[in-house]
Amino acid sequence: GWDPWRGGRRCCLGWDFSTQQVKVVAVDAELNVFYEDSVHFDRDLLEFGTQGGVHVHEDGLTVTSPVLMWVQALDTILERMKALGFDFSQVLALSGAGQQHGSVYWKTGASQVLTNLSPDLLLHKQLQACFSIKDSPVWMDSSTTAQCRQLEAAVGGAQALSSLTGSRAYERFTGNQIAKIYQQNPEAYSHTERISLVSSFAASLFLGSYSPIDYSDGSGMNLLQIQDKVWSQACLSACAPHLEEKLGSPVPSCSVVGAISSYYVQRYGFPPGCKVVAFTGDNPASLAGMRLEEGDIAVSLGTSDTLFLWLQEPIPALEGHIFCNPVDPQHYMALLCFKNGSLMREKIRDESASCSWSDFSKALRSTEMGNSGNLGFYFDIMEITPEIIGRHRFSAENLKVSAFPGDVEVRALIEGQFMAKRIHAEGLGYRVMPKTKILATGGASHNKDILQVLADVFGAPVYVIDTANSACVGSAYRAFHGLAAGTDLPFSEVVKLAPNPQLAATPSSGASQVYEALLPQYAKLEQRILAQTRGPPE
Numbered sequence: 001g002w003d004p005w006r007g008g009r010r011c012c013l014g015w016d017f018s019t020q021q022v023k024v025v026a027v028d029a030e031l032n033v034f035y036e037d038s039v040h041f042d043r044d045l046l047e048f049g050t051q052g053g054v055h056v057h058e059d060g061l062t063v064t065s066p067v068l069m070w071v072q073a074l075d076t077i078l079e080r081m082k083a084l085g086f087d088f089s090q091v092l093a094l095s096g097a098g099q100q101h102g103s104v105y106w107k108t109g110a111s112q113v114l115t116n117l118s119p120d121l122l123l124h125k126q127l128q129a130c131f132s133i134k135d136s137p138v139w140m141d142s143s144t145t146a147q148c149r150q151l152e153a154a155v156g157g158a159q160a161l162s163s164l165t166g167s168r169a170y171e172r173f174t175g176n177q178i179a180k181i182y183q184q185n186p187e188a189y190s191h192t193e194r195i196s197l198v199s200s201f202a203a204s205l206f207l208g209s210y211s212p213i214d215y216s217d218g219s220g221m222n223l224l225q226i227q228d229k230v231w232s233q234a235c236l237s238a239c240a241p242h243l244e245e246k247l248g249s250p251v252p253s254c255s256v257v258g259a260i261s262s263y264y265v266q267r268y269g270f271p272p273g274c275k276v277v278a279f280t281g282d283n284p285a286s287l288a289g290m291r292l293e294e295g296d297i298a299v300s301l302g303t304s305d306t307l308f309l310w311l312q313e314p315i316p317a318l319e320g321h322i323f324c325n326p327v328d329p330q331h332y333m334a335l336l337c338f339k340n341g342s343l344m345r346e347k348i349r350d351e352s353a354s355c356s357w358s359d360f361s362k363a364l365r366s367t368e369m370g371n372s373g374n375l376g377f378y379f380d381i382m383e384i385t386p387e388i389i390g391r392h393r394f395s396a397e398n399l400k401v402s403a404f405p406g407d408v409e410v411r412a413l414i415e416g417q418f419m420a421k422r423i424h425a426e427g428l429g430y431r432v433m434p435k436t437k438i439l440a441t442g443g444a445s446h447n448k449d450i451l452q453v454l455a456d457v458f459g460a461p462v463y464v465i466d467t468a469n470s471a472c473v474g475s476a477y478r479a480f481h482g483l484a485a486g487t488d489l490p491f492s493e494v495v496k497l498a499p500n501p502q503l504a505a506t507p508s509s510g511a512s513q514v515y516e517a518l519l520p521q522y523a524k525l526e527q528r529i530l531a532q533t534r535g536p537p538e
């Protein structure tokens with residue numbers, strides 16, 4: 001018989017059903033990634049005609065992806081792995097991630113097909129008629145503003161909805177997408193027996209039955225009460241009728257939702273005991289892949305800058321998103337997005353550092369922490385955290401100035417971007433702790449002088465981490481954690497053998513004194529700009 005602890009390279013698989021591709025990694029018991037593969041929708045599944053994995057509709061607001069493209073991508077990867085001789089018999093467990101907020105609509109009767117898959121046929125050949133909505137709404141959609149206002153009104157306003165579900169209403173959040181489908185396509189809605197997220201849809205394919213939605217990805221729907229971990233009846237009924245029965249009950253993210261479907265045992269040679277651990281959102285899975293712990297913060301420095309926070313006591317607000325934590329059921333995580341990220345850094349590099357990153361770095365090295373009290377706000381596109389546009393500079397005496405010398409401008413930009421991150425993170429309940437690590441990733445994380453400012457502003461060491469596969473790797477880690485289900489082994493223990501991130505910068509001496517004084521100053525000026533640009537409170 002199959003002995004899970006003898007024989008070849010026993011492993012766990014981590015899947016990521018993301019916007020542009022389906023990706024898989026195989027991780028062995030020493031937590032080394034020894035196999036990875038991906039199928040790109042635009043390149044490998046041309047017949048669907050997607051761009052960036054999606055279809056942007058004529059209205060410029062509606063954005064969808066064909067659900068059967070996701071199914072066919074899975075077929076393609078599994079067939080390729082089989083052809084390469086991947087030894088599926090060594091897979092002890094698998095888990096995965098999906099782009100957040102997207103939704104899949106299973107047509108009445110689909111469960112019979114899902115539970116009776118023939119191992120002689122590809123999945124997409126058998127699931128052709130299983131979806132009442134062929135084009136799934138995805139996170140890039142912004143066509144549900146009306147539904148967002150209706151939902152907020154139904155529960156007592158934006159802050160009330162945020163306190164309940166962790167976020168104010170956002171167009172991409174699934175409850176608003178379901179409301180739009182119920183309102184505009186009631187026929188399809190009435191022929192829908194189950195609604196999945198992309199994550200639980202992918203898990204359902206492996207399970208051969210409907211997988212429940214996990215607490216963490218479920219927190220991205222404007223439907224789940226994140227404290228009690230139950231659906232909010234007020235939100236459900238505000239979106240569509242009979243919704244709870246179509247969603248099923250949510251489960252803890254570390255749950256083993258069942259054993260792999262016999263389809264995979266017979267067609268690919270997976271062991272019958274292979275466990276399926278609940279799939280979750282790509283960002284929660286990335287937090288797991290980065291092995292974020294209490295007090296840590298992950299900063300993804302890209303086109304827009306994204307903060308991943310670990311929160312014990314969240315303070316839901318009108319900005320950012322609070323989700324149930326994917327690896328610790330008692331805690332939470334938060335996402336905070338700053339749209340003026342690398343585009344702003346490149347603009348100031350071009351204007352004030354002769355288009356050169358080395359001059360940019362020189363400017364940072366030639367100016368002091370605190371920039372002699374000069375503070376700047378640089379938002380060439382409308383910022384969302386907070387909602388400010390334009391450039392605003394202030395001297396040490398709090399007087400508005402129209403320009404800074406080149407090197408002062410460079411430091412004002414970087415200090416301002418990182419002080420804003422700390423202030424808004426603390427607004428959501430984040431606190432720097434003695435054991436805090438900052439994990440930096442993305443383009444700007446290759447610049448040590450930029451990371452030095454990050455370390456100084458937060459008063460914590462900065463490590464660099466490669467997050468290219470973090471959602472997949474995090475999913476494989478969560479699969480290992482699922483194998484230890486029932487042992488109460490914490491996730492951090494299960495993954496302690498994983499490779500460590502590399503230390504890149506530690507706080508300069510005197511940093512905390514400088515920024516403890518400057519942070520409140522920066523916060524006050526931000527409020528002053530908001531008051532001016534937003535106009536007097538109504």
Ligand SMILES: O=C(CO)[C@@H](O)[C@H](O)CF
Pocket residue numbers: 018019098099100101139172220281282283321335
């Ligand atoms: O909308 C988002 C998070 O709220 C995106 O990061 C998607 O999860 C990307 F797939």
